[in-house]
Amino acid sequence: xxxxxxxxxxxxxxxxxxxxxxxxxxxxxxxxxxxxxxxxxxxxxxxxxxxxxxxxxxxxxxxxxxxxxxxxxxxxxxxxxxxxxxxxxxxxxxxxxxxxxxxxxxxxxxxxxxxxxxxxxxxxxxxxxxxxxxxxxxxxxxxxxxxxxxxxxxxxxxxxxxxxxxxxxxxxxxxxxxxxxxxxxxxxxxxxxxxxxxxxxxxxxxxxxxxxxxxxxxxxxxxxxxxxxxxxxxxxxxxxxxxxxxxxxxxxxxxxxxxxxxxxxxxxxxxxxxxxxxxxxxxxxxxxxxxxxxxxxxxxxxxxxxxxxxxxxxxxxxxxxxxxxxxxxxxxxxxxxxxxxxxxxxxxxxxxxxxxxxxxxxxxxxxxxxxxxxxxxxxxxxxxxxxxxxxxxxxxxxxxxxxxxxxxxxxxxxxxxxxxxxxxxxxxxxxxxxxxxxxxxxx
Numbered sequence: 001x002x003x004x005x006x007x008x009x010x011x012x013x014x015x016x017x018x019x020x021x022x023x024x025x026x027x028x029x030x031x032x033x034x035x036x037x038x039x040x041x042x043x044x045x046x047x048x049x050x051x052x053x054x055x056x057x058x059x060x061x062x063x064x065x066x067x068x069x070x071x072x073x074x075x076x077x078x079x080x081x082x083x084x085x086x087x088x089x090x091x092x093x094x095x096x097x098x099x100x101x102x103x104x105x106x107x108x109x110x111x112x113x114x115x116x117x118x119x120x121x122x123x124x125x126x127x128x129x130x131x132x133x134x135x136x137x138x139x140x141x142x143x144x145x146x147x148x149x150x151x152x153x154x155x156x157x158x159x160x161x162x163x164x165x166x167x168x169x170x171x172x173x174x175x176x177x178x179x180x181x182x183x184x185x186x187x188x189x190x191x192x193x194x195x196x197x198x199x200x201x202x203x204x205x206x207x208x209x210x211x212x213x214x215x216x217x218x219x220x221x222x223x224x225x226x227x228x229x230x231x232x233x234x235x236x237x238x239x240x241x242x243x244x245x246x247x248x249x250x251x252x253x254x255x256x257x258x259x260x261x262x263x264x265x266x267x268x269x270x271x272x273x274x275x276x277x278x279x280x281x282x283x284x285x286x287x288x289x290x291x292x293x294x295x296x297x298x299x300x301x302x303x304x305x306x307x308x309x310x311x312x313x314x315x316x317x318x319x320x321x322x323x324x325x326x327x328x329x330x331x332x333x334x335x336x337x338x339x340x341x342x343x344x345x346x347x348x349x350x351x352x353x354x355x356x357x358x359x360x361x362x363x364x365x366x367x368x369x370x371x372x373x374x375x376x377x378x379x380x381x382x383x384x385x386x387x388x389x390x391x392x393x394x395x396x397x398x399x400x401x402x403x404x405x406x407x408x409x410x411x412x413x414x415x416x417x418x419x420x421x422x423x424x425x426x427x428x429x430x431x432x433x434x435x436x437x438x439x440x441x442x443x
Contacts, residue, residue: 002353005363006198010206012214013185017364018201019193021356026076027194028356029102030091031110034218034368035182037158038086038297043169046125046162047178049083050170053121055090056081060112061104068105075101079109083160085147086220086297087368093356096195100204103190107208110183118172126168129161137164140237142245142306145406149233150226150247150302184215191364194356217368223300230403232421234414242314242409242417243306246321248402250294250301254370259381260393261294261303266341267333267390268292268305268324275324280307286317298369303397311409315416318405319425326426328394332387346379396431400424 006018036048056079062068072079075098081090090110094102132141139145144159151157161167190209192201226249251257269276269292276290290307305325309317333341352358352375366372405421 003193003359004198006202007363007367008202010185010209012209012212014205014209014212015189015367016202016205017189017191017360017367018196018198019191019356019359019363020196020198021194021353021359024194024354024356025096026093026356027096027099027192027196028091028093028360029099029106030089030191030193030357030360030364031106032087032089032189032191032365032368033110033183034087034187035178036083036085036087037160037162038155038220039182039218040155040158040162040178042158043166044174044178045158045166046160047170047174048088048182049161050121050125050167051175051179052081052083052088052090053125054115054118054175055109055113057117057121058114059105059108060114061108063114068109072102072105077102079105085156085158085160087365089365091357091360099192099196099200103192103204103208107205107212110188111209111211113179115172115175115179118175122167122170125161126164129164129167132159132161133164134237138235138237140235140408142243142406142408145233145235145408146245146247146302146304146404149231149404149406150249151223151300152227154221154223156223156297156300181215182218183212185209185212186214186216187218188212189364189367191360191367193359193364220299223297226402226404228401230400230405230421230424230427232405232407232418234406234417235408236411237408239409240310241308242311242407242413243308244314244318244405244407244409244417246305246318247404247406248303248397250296250303250397252298252301253296254298255301257393257396258296258301259378260385260390261301261397262345262382263333263338263341263385263390264328264394264398265292265294265303266344267328267337270341270344275327276305276321279324280317280320284320286313286320290317290321311412314407314409314413315420318417318420322420322424323426325394325398326428328391329398329428330426331391333390335387338385338387338390342383342385345382349375349379395428398427399430400427401430403427 076095077092
């Protein structure tokens, strides 16, 4: 293994993760915070994302944002922030010799923000949100629509950026309250990866976050069960293509079934030679692209298949997707295909050792929710999956009742799409619930 990891907890409760990779010539700083749209209400929806924007409006130590950004850029960096449903993070690549500059600035941003220019940022966010709606203000974003259907009445159904109404009505007091509640030592992980030294990272982190108040980690309400399917949610939108996503509720990354789901995902979509791209794109020319992915939280997971096609072809594309999925439920994956999926998984984990961003996310981002596992442990778990085990897990999750389809496009071809989803051809009936045993970590 070409890196060494360290986990420290400062007296304040702040966790510091260091990943020493001396063979690299770069470094990356990332600060992870356990707050996102999942920690909001209908009234406060969008506050985490709004706060992320305001951090970049300067801090007490860096009131001039041009100088703040220039100081980081002069040492090879570029300040960035991201808000997701269950966490947020702030990061910058940086030259290893100038780690202190990056840590001091991010530390000041997150502990002494000025929270100014709210109205300017409000307008920027409202413009940003236009990408997710049509001219009538209806949501046409597949991810937002899917989460709304899959997690009814739960904060995971809330939009990350919020709604136009909630963002318009957010006040300075609401933002300050959210900041005070969530930006506390027990809810944050500071991470440095690359050509860094553990002792220096620890000393710099303690200094940069000396003003961070003590406080506990955020807690989340468990997600509800998804209503049984097969179900179709359609939004009429006058575009040249119909976009759609097939959703199957899965499990979190630490669940014992997750390694088999990783193999299933790779068999379905891991390059043009894998099943979905070959059957739908290369062989039949039904769509320009099709993708499969796993979306996981610490207490829930999803297998998602997404594509777009001409409206009149949408039903055919979904039919082919379901047919390909059904083969995983009916037949054993061949030895060569199974070995390829395992080999690719292990190789890509090896590639991650040359990416400070991948290392920071694996060990720092995961630390927000649980103790991260090693790359080798995750690879060994995937390698241990047999073809019979993969089929068993496929039948458990890729069944009729677990199917929720979201589509956005013209009404042309809708009746055929409704019939296909209702029939869910080839998918098995649901089996007994999965056992609750878990092991491992993010992968």
